[in-house]
Amino acid sequence: MRRREFLGRAAAFAAAAPLSSGPISSLARAQAAPLRADGARVNGWLAQMDSIGRTAGGINRVAYSEADVAGRAFTLGLFRQAGLAPRIDAAGNIVGRLEGTQPSLPPIVIGSHVDSVTDGGNFDGPLGSFAAVEVARSLREQGNRLRHPLEVVVWSNEEGGTIGSKLAVGEPVDLDSVARSGKTLREGIGIVGGDIAKLEAAVRPEGSVACYIELHIEQGGRLDQAGLQVGVVEGIVGLRWIEVVIEGFANHAGTTPMDDRRDAMLAAARFTVAVNEAIRSEPGRQVATVGRLVPTPNTRNVIAGRVDLAVDLRDLDAAKVERFAARFRHLGQEIGAATQTTFTFRDATSSRPAMSDPAIMDLVEGSARALGLSTQRMPSGAGHDAQELAQICPMGMIFVPSVGGISHSPREFTKPEDVANGADMLLNAVVRADTRV
């Protein structure tokens, strides 16, 4: 565990760099009357982004695709307009920096991502990315200079397993794995302007970041159902992506008697049902999903000889994730024996649960109170770049409501007033963190 406690770090920094008597403390200003970001501007940028990678099925800006590159180009333009001379680090992340009054301090980092899932929505990622740009721009335009440098980062390939942020914290990544765009990470990182020969240069060591705060849509329906405005994230669930290959034998669907078959599709169907029954067999918030399934040859009159599928398994409790992964493996072996097929399991991606820093949760709540916004503490069922950053610095996340709890869907939507609230929340949280870190 490389995670560090925020309060301990805050104390250390307080000793090294006490509040200066320089420009008027942002903290004092924020507590007296909260700062405001330009929410209309963020909503406008989101509306422009909505036309990039929009297809009949939804937003398709999968990492390293042409649409992803186009979305990043639009985002780079926003960085430049904000005065954040952006650079692309070796991992393909977009990085902009606003200098602080105390250059020796490590930066406060804010940001999110702009790549999407297949047939996704326009708010998952762009909201937090654009709000972070807006926070830097507002601070600059309003003449509010932080003590810490402020870095705005748009992480590359979040939806493919937080690849850009993993590389930024030095986590191992299989560069030969294939992204949704069909490109390997090795190819894709080059396409978005990274340099795989210099990945080490993109690594941020522990202690090099004061804290990381990310604004994101909730992607679930708790805030919307409860009529609340802001979610204070307690932690991010651990995620396991298990790739399963089921091998049977391809044969003619008309001439092969039912008893002579080794039908990989039937085995995959039984497994999908069994995974669902298992995950629901005990109380708790754990989830498991078979969302991807590719039969071969996938034709009407041929018994499937092979099925590749993936299980997405999540919970805040790492031990529970481990236990269910083992149970799924056991179910696969049983079904394989019963259907004369063979199951092979591989863990494609795995992340430990990541807990938010309690002091950041407090200052997020303080910001909401100052802005007059209602809050609820909640876990994040989705993975985020913040979980990677939590390995090297104190981390916090701010959620705003998703209408109907819909996400990873073309119907994903967050109301303009909630977008504006999110930008205000991020701005005030950054200003408060600046005085505490």
Next chain:
Amino acid sequence: MRRREFLGRAAAFAAAAPLSSGPISSLARAQAAPLRADGARVNGWLAQMDSIGRTAGGINRVAYSEADVAGRAFTLGLFRQAGLAPRIDAAGNIVGRLEGTQPSLPPIVIGSHVDSVTDGGNFDGPLGSFAAVEVARSLREQGNRLRHPLEVVVWSNEEGGTIGSKLAVGEPVDLDSVARSGKTLREGIGIVGGDIAKLEAAVRPEGSVACYIELHIEQGGRLDQAGLQVGVVEGIVGLRWIEVVIEGFANHAGTTPMDDRRDAMLAAARFTVAVNEAIRSEPGRQVATVGRLVPTPNTRNVIAGRVDLAVDLRDLDAAKVERFAARFRHLGQEIGAATQTTFTFRDATSSRPAMSDPAIMDLVEGSARALGLSTQRMPSGAGHDAQELAQICPMGMIFVPSVGGISHSPREFTKPEDVANGADMLLNAVVRADTRV
């Protein structure tokens, strides 16, 4: 039912055209000593064909693809070498003709197809097509002139639902349906040299064909398991392709609680298991297969919002096919209600069981006896162009063994001696039919 009885027709023809005193009767020759085709030549052509459309996954000459066009070009060359000046009819079928001594008689038609399934084998189709060319070539080279004209036909797009032969017998076909190659039938028929504006010209009315005989690999394992050389086909099972669309709601796999889901993949899995259990719940040779399944968006961290799948259902008893189709529909409605998804059913392709003509079965068995080959009567679990021809003329089929019963697979194989036996059988059956029809 437009099917006609062979014996009735034979009697009618016998009256109209009694055996002439012209060239020595082929029948007499065949019964005295069976004719021989050049089996080595057929095996050589199959070996050449094996390189066309061969990929890592198997033979891919799906209808209207570039590989299909290449396979047809090779086949057209064989027609020309055999002296069968080939033409392409409006439906895209390749037709060659050898004139008989009695030009007023309707033709005996023999043939098969050369298109393949996805990742299929090299014998399903080409064997019967090339053997038919060889029969015409042998007759010509050996100076055996039939009374009837002999037509060799390679039907287009057999694997997509016997499209070429359906059009040739005037069956309705949806020209806007999409073939495996991604092209509509409308586009594809043009690609292979047909002319959709003149489809009526390709229709063969009832009574215009003396009889149809097709040689094919068995595609099942009965002959191979029993150590027999020739299958005498009793009939072809009825086939129903049922397309099922399951609509749920696409949402985030991490943030959507298990109880709030409308998971189309889970519904599809339950349905696939239910279809398998239903078809096996009563005795008989009926088969049902889910071989094609396409989830949307088909990505690891999104609950599937939609699944398109197809059920392949077959039996020799048309009423049983009807009954199971209704049962599957009922199962879909039940599973839809339980999973909050909606099931929509559409019959994509449907063919009635087609019975072989008893007199053709007899003369096929007579040919085998003359050639010293062992036989067994059997149904065909696979669909064939012969089932369409059965609507306008007496029909028969000859099977040779598939090693291990494997078909629609790159491991599909028929031994060279069985290929040669098949060509000999087809030659002698044609000669015997010529004296009977």
